[in-house]
Amino acid sequence: MTASANSQRAEPTELEPISREGLSLLVILAGSFLAPLLMHSTTLAIPSMAADLRLTAESVSLLTLGHILSSACMVLPAGKLADIYGRRKIFSIGTLISGCACLLGGFADSAISLIAARCLQGAGGAFIFASALALVNSIPPPQHKARVMGIYIAIAYLGIVVGPLFGGYVLTHTDWRWVFILPGIALLLTGFIGSVCLSWERYGNRNTRLRxxxxxxxxxxxxxxxxxxxxxxxxxxxxxxxxxxxxxxxxxxxxxxRKDPLLQVSLFLHNPVFALLGTVNFLAYSAILALSFTLTLFLQYILGLDALTTGWLLISQALLTALVAPMSGRLTERYKIKDLLLIGFTIMLLGMLCFAVLGESSSVWLVIIGLALVGLSIGIVDTQIIHTALNSVSHEQLGSASATLNGLRSMGGFVGIGIVSYLMSLYLGRNEIVPALYAELYSMLHVYFIVAALLVAVALLLLVVGLIKRDTL
Missing domain, CATH: 1.20.5 (Single alpha-helices involved in coiled-coils or other helix-helix interfaces)
Incomplete structure (x- = not known):
């Protein structure tokens, strides 16, 4: 009886080893989490850096402009290099560059070395995101692509959620330099795993070229x-x-x-879906990518909040995006994409209007409401834009198309940060940001928030024309 019972007893189930594609996704998601975490935690630390190194307003703006400039400059070449040498290899190189940039920033002792670290950090981030988006879109089977894309966006925005909290905690208990050093170590480990342990898509298409x-x-x-x-x-x-x-x-x-262009301008000339979505994506990121920087200045300088409190407030945008993005892919099963885009951009405009009416004595709740609305809107529209735009191109154009989308985001962010830098130069010049200049700083921020709201309004108008009158989607 015992033997019979033993024979009928189920054998212990062995854990199935993770597949090569699954391990690739884990590494990609890790890098996609760490890159935005680093960007937003270091942005939160800018006032501490400015006080420690006695940075002028021009140097403060260069910390952000240099980062987004190098990212915008490198994202298109990075996409082409990913097509040539393989996306996995470019992704691994990006994480290693970002890790080294963090160590350089952590030991910086002057404005020049800190700005150089931020520029190198932006270049590494461009390599990561130019390849990660195409990898995530290529690995899962077609029926799971939208859901995996939603998870990818949620993980990226989870990095944005954790970034301000991590930065605020580090700044409260230690020195701003650890905001660079700790993520740098994690990025170097991720890059090492990606370059040594993974074998998925080892080679790219050597028939293409970088001009x-x-x-x-x-x-x-x-x-x-x-x-x-x-x-x-x-x-x-x-x-x-x-x-x-x-x-x-x-x-x-x-x-x-060009038969093999760096920027797929032909997509804007011959693909109305990609042209419309790419344009509104550019306008949206021109408005929202500078929010973390400008609101950090507003909350810490104008309202006098500490770094940790500022970090807690800033997470509302990314938290809403991280919660909504995974569900956004499922919403397309019940609602039309054009309806989701119109609703999302309307919500985004309402959020930007909250910032446009901020005063020097405004309640932080107005900031939270604005960030929550913007985060909700991004969670709705980001997945729709990426998934629909990439599905509108051929498989051969996937790498360049994803790099073009990332390039448009980076160029949009470059325009937004460029506007902020211009306004800082106009209102503050080369002076240090001291209490005597807080009134000028507030005026500068107020003008930017109005401009950002106008950019989103233009994007919404284009959607109304393109989606309703022309019925592009």
């Missing part, structure tokens, strides 16, 4: 525009701005003549 003339022209155009921000009052600044715009126009013209 260095196009890349140089693209970087030159953004660089000229960035430098002109600080010299707009002088003739040389106006000349540099016009030269930068002309160089970017020339770059776009070159792309229409």
């Amino acid at each position: 260095w003339l196009d890349t140089s022209l693209y970087m030159l155009s953004l660089g000229l525009i960035a430098v002109s921000v600080f010299k707009t009052g002088a003739l040389i600044g106006q000349f540099m701005l016009l030269a930068g715009l002309a160089a970017f126009g020339g770059f776009c013209w070159f792309q229409t003549k």
Whole structure:
């Protein structure tokens, strides 16, 4: 009887080893979590850096502008390099670059070295996100792509949620340098695992190529525009701005003549879905990507809050996005994509209007409501934009299309931070941010919040025209 019972007893179930694709997704999600965590925790620490290193308002703006400039400059070449050498390899290189940048920032002792670290950090982040988006869209089977994309966006925004809390906790108990060092160690470990232990998609398409003339022209155009921000009052600044715009126009013209372009301009000319979604995505990120920086300045300088309290307040946006994004993919099963986009951008506009009416003695609840509305809107529209835009292109264009989407986001953020940097230069000049200049700082922030709300309003108007009248989707 005992033998019979033993024979009928189920054998212990062995844990199935994680698949190669599953391990790849875990590493990609880890890097996609750490990169935004680093960006937002270091942004929260900018007032502490400014006080410790006695940074001027111009240097403070360069900490953010340098980061987004290098990201915008590198995201398109990174997408092309991912097509050539393999997305896994470029992703691993990006995490290693970001990790090294963190260590450089952690031991910086001057404005120049700190700005250099932020620039290197932006370049590493460009490598991560240019490859991660395409990897996430390529690994899962078609029936799970929308859901996995929602998880990817949620993980990325979870990094944004944890970033301010992590930064606030570190700044409260230790030194701002650890905001760089601790994520840097984690990124180096992630990069090591990605480069040594993973074998998924080891090689790319060697038939494509990166044209260095196009890349140089693209970087030159953004660089000229960035430098002109600080010299707009002088003739040389106006000349540099016009030269930068002309160089970017020339770059776009070159792309229409290339069989294997760096920027898929043809998608805007021949793919109305991608053109519409790419444009509104650019406008939205022009408005929202600078919010973390501007609200950090507002909460810590104008309202006098400490870093930890500021971190707790800033998480409301990312928390709503992280909660809503995984469900956004399922919403397409019940609602039309165009309806979700219109609702999402309307909510985003309401959130931006909350910031536009902020006063020097406003309640923090107005900030929380605005951030919650913006976070809710991003959770609704981000998954729809990415999934729909990438599904509108061929498989061969997937790498360049995902890099183009990331490039549009980075360029949108570059425009937003550029506006902030211009306003800081106009209102504060090269002075340190001291209490005597808080009135000028508030005026600068108020103007930016109004401009950001107008950018979202334009995006919503384009959606109304493109989705309702033309019925693009």
